[in-house]
Amino acid sequence: xxxxxxxxxxxxxxxxxxxxxxxxxxxxxxxxxxxxxxxxxxxxxxxxxxxxxxxxxxxxxxxxxxxxxxxxxxxxxxxxxxxxxxxxxxxxxxxxxxxxxxxxxxxxxxxxxxxxxxxxxxxxxxxxxxxxxxxxxxxxxxxxxxxxxxxxxxxxxxxxxxxxxxxxxxxxxxxxxxxxxxxxxxxxxxxxxxxxxxxxxxxxxxxxxxxxxxxxxxxxxxxxxxxxxxxxxxxxxxxxxxxxxxxxxxxxxxxxxxxxxxxxxxxxxxxxxxxxxxxxxxxxxxxxxxxxxxxxxxxxxxxxxxx
Amino acid sequence: xxxxxxxxxxxxxxxxxxxxxxxxxxxxxxxxxxxxxxxxxxxxxxxxxxxxxxxxxxxxxxxxxxxxxxxxxxxxxxxxxxxxxxxxxxxxxxxxxxxxxxxxxxxxxxxxxxxxxxxxxxxxxxxxxxxxxxxxxxxxxxxxxxxxxxxxxxxxxxxxxxxxxxxxxxxxxxxxxxxxxxxxxxxxxxxxxxxxxxxxxxxxxxxxxxxxxxxxxxxxxxxxxxxxxxxxxxxxxxxxxxxxxxxxxxxxxxxxxxxxxxxxxxxxxxxxxxxxxxxxxxxxxxxxxxxxxxxxxxxxxxxxxxxxxxxxxxxxxxxxxxxxxxxxxxxxxxxxxxxxxxxxxxxxxxxxx
Numbered sequence: 001x002x003x004x005x006x007x008x009x010x011x012x013x014x015x016x017x018x019x020x021x022x023x024x025x026x027x028x029x030x031x032x033x034x035x036x037x038x039x040x041x042x043x044x045x046x047x048x049x050x051x052x053x054x055x056x057x058x059x060x061x062x063x064x065x066x067x068x069x070x071x072x073x074x075x076x077x078x079x080x081x082x083x084x085x086x087x088x089x090x091x092x093x094x095x096x097x098x099x100x101x102x103x104x105x106x107x108x109x110x111x112x113x114x115x116x117x118x119x120x121x122x123x124x125x126x127x128x129x130x131x132x133x134x135x136x137x138x139x140x141x142x143x144x145x146x147x148x149x150x151x152x153x154x155x156x157x158x159x160x161x162x163x164x165x166x167x168x169x170x171x172x173x174x175x176x177x178x179x180x181x182x183x184x185x186x187x188x189x190x191x192x193x194x195x196x197x198x199x200x201x202x203x204x205x206x207x208x209x210x211x212x213x214x215x216x217x218x219x220x221x222x223x224x225x226x227x228x229x230x231x232x233x234x235x236x237x238x239x240x241x242x243x244x245x246x247x248x249x250x251x252x253x254x255x256x257x258x259x260x261x262x263x264x265x266x267x268x269x270x271x272x273x274x275x276x277x278x279x280x281x282x283x284x285x286x287x288x289x290x291x292x293x294x295x296x297x298x299x300x301x302x303x304x305x306x307x
Numbered sequence: 308x309x310x311x312x313x314x315x316x317x318x319x320x321x322x323x324x325x326x327x328x329x330x331x332x333x334x335x336x337x338x339x340x341x342x343x344x345x346x347x348x349x350x351x352x353x354x355x356x357x358x359x360x361x362x363x364x365x366x367x368x369x370x371x372x373x374x375x376x377x378x379x380x381x382x383x384x385x386x387x388x389x390x391x392x393x394x395x396x397x398x399x400x401x402x403x404x405x406x407x408x409x410x411x412x413x414x415x416x417x418x419x420x421x422x423x424x425x426x427x428x429x430x431x432x433x434x435x436x437x438x439x440x441x442x443x444x445x446x447x448x449x450x451x452x453x454x455x456x457x458x459x460x461x462x463x464x465x466x467x468x469x470x471x472x473x474x475x476x477x478x479x480x481x482x483x484x485x486x487x488x489x490x491x492x493x494x495x496x497x498x499x500x501x502x503x504x505x506x507x508x509x510x511x512x513x514x515x516x517x518x519x520x521x522x523x524x525x526x527x528x529x530x531x532x533x534x535x536x537x538x539x540x541x542x543x544x545x546x547x548x549x550x551x552x553x554x555x556x557x558x559x560x561x562x563x564x565x566x567x568x569x570x571x572x573x574x575x576x577x578x579x580x581x582x583x584x585x586x587x588x589x590x591x592x593x594x595x596x597x598x599x600x601x602x603x604x605x606x607x608x609x610x611x612x613x614x615x616x617x618x619x620x621x622x623x624x625x626x627x628x629x630x631x632x633x634x635x636x637x638x639x640x641x642x643x644x645x646x647x648x649x650x651x652x653x654x655x656x657x658x659x660x
Contacts, residue, residue: 039496039497039498039499040467040496148585149351150585178350178351178523179350179523179524179525179564179567179568180350180563180564180567180581180582181350181585182567183566183567183568183569183579183580183581183582184581184583186569186579187578187579187581190578191578205496205497207497208526208568208569208570208571209569211569211571212569212579235571245498246497246498248501249497249498249500249501250497250526250571251497251500251501251504251524251526251527251529251530252526252529252570252571253525253526253528253529253553253565253568253570254529254553254570254650254653254654255529255530255532255549255550255553255554256550256650256651256653256654257650257653257654258526258529258530259530261530263498263501263505265498266498
């Protein structure tokens, strides 16, 4: 039985009249990577930011290791949570303070949490973190502008690792990088996950990269999770028409198939009945009315499966 | 042989900076046939955007310098054109679509007026009424619903995809012969990207426009291109038809690019193939092959002498010493070849159905 490290229950995040996240529920298991995909405005980044408490949520519950994240009792408990869960941001240019050296960026958390006060020991730990992300010890004294985009993202990763977290939210960590550098960073994340038994929530719009890095995938659309399942279920047996449309739009480096490709447009259906989450097969969840899900599932079984 | 619309010969662009002279484009050669699409792929700093801006003479001088070469557009050398002569070419014969539709549009001007401006400037003898009619037609042609109503709206009233359609409408306003699109879909969501690409292909089918498509996304290239130029460190390192470059790649950098992109069949326990290191400093370009330091197959000669373009077929060539008859035989890396075989097998299967 897999261990639930994070439970999101009926999460709502509204900004005025905008329902950015509109009642979503999912679990993340220890040691896995859950990919959260969707287009701009789908609410995927808001979900990540709500979980790590960058926002106070409108409604619902986020449980980390069984404890409510948004109802922390004391400062000490909040600090403990902050050490456990860390975030990697999209833009490696905006997320590093230009007036701090790489070493200072990485060590900022040590000051806040009162760790590694011994100077020599601290220097050693910073050096080890830099090496863990494929940089070297000498880089500690350099400023952000002296690094390339890929190297900056490595510093962002080292910072996220500095407090020895168990759970990392990576919000589009590779979108701003070149293709060959993306592969380097993704490989690094995978290796770190294996070595440190990390759990990842990987937020992205690049579906082929999400498929590659994720064990399970949740597809978001208009503030709702429309489909959730293993990477294989989502890519080879999608049920929700929005997922099918999204998959049909991924361009592949294969000219013959691209020439024949037909894209499936997504046309939302008018529904009167209540829409809820259905488990079509074990571990594969689809959002819709009873009638919709039954019909979509039948369509998928008949072999309308994307290869 | 199709008619050639553009021929670029040995184009070299430098930029003077305090740190020294950056050799951003270092001798680029290509030709484009009428009605065809050439995709230029490369990473940041490869010179792909400088090349496309150079074709439009959009390089600010100083600091930019056209150090050498010719840009022959229908036989006329644009490098020699004065700024005044260029204004007749720009937007009229060659039009450009930029990456970010929000910065390409004037936020304080209604979009209809922005389209009319181009028509009135480039089509002599057009009245305002005619221009308005044409602008509405163009909005309709690029797939904007309710064009009459949309004509009087400001850019902020449009979504990202719709804005990019407006930018395309402006680019088409003067019926250009050549369209240069610099990462036109990078800022858009995948489903919107698919629509914009379809639109550009449709325009090409209808008006036989030639297109230069700059992108870093190999999936997009496979979809849009007839020919592909792979750029690295200011040079074209591989050039060929889209099938040649994707199914029979010859340059190790192309192998690296193809390998670093996961496809949907990648097992998640395999690591992706990466290109180690980062691109060279173009103030002091390395001696020999600029890719040598990142090339696992580099030989002694790669550090000493720059390779020429070796011809593989009349349309396919690559700039690597590995193609020299005396070079050891190096095959396409296994994981890249496996993937190509998979694509080709799939292609045959669907043909048989």
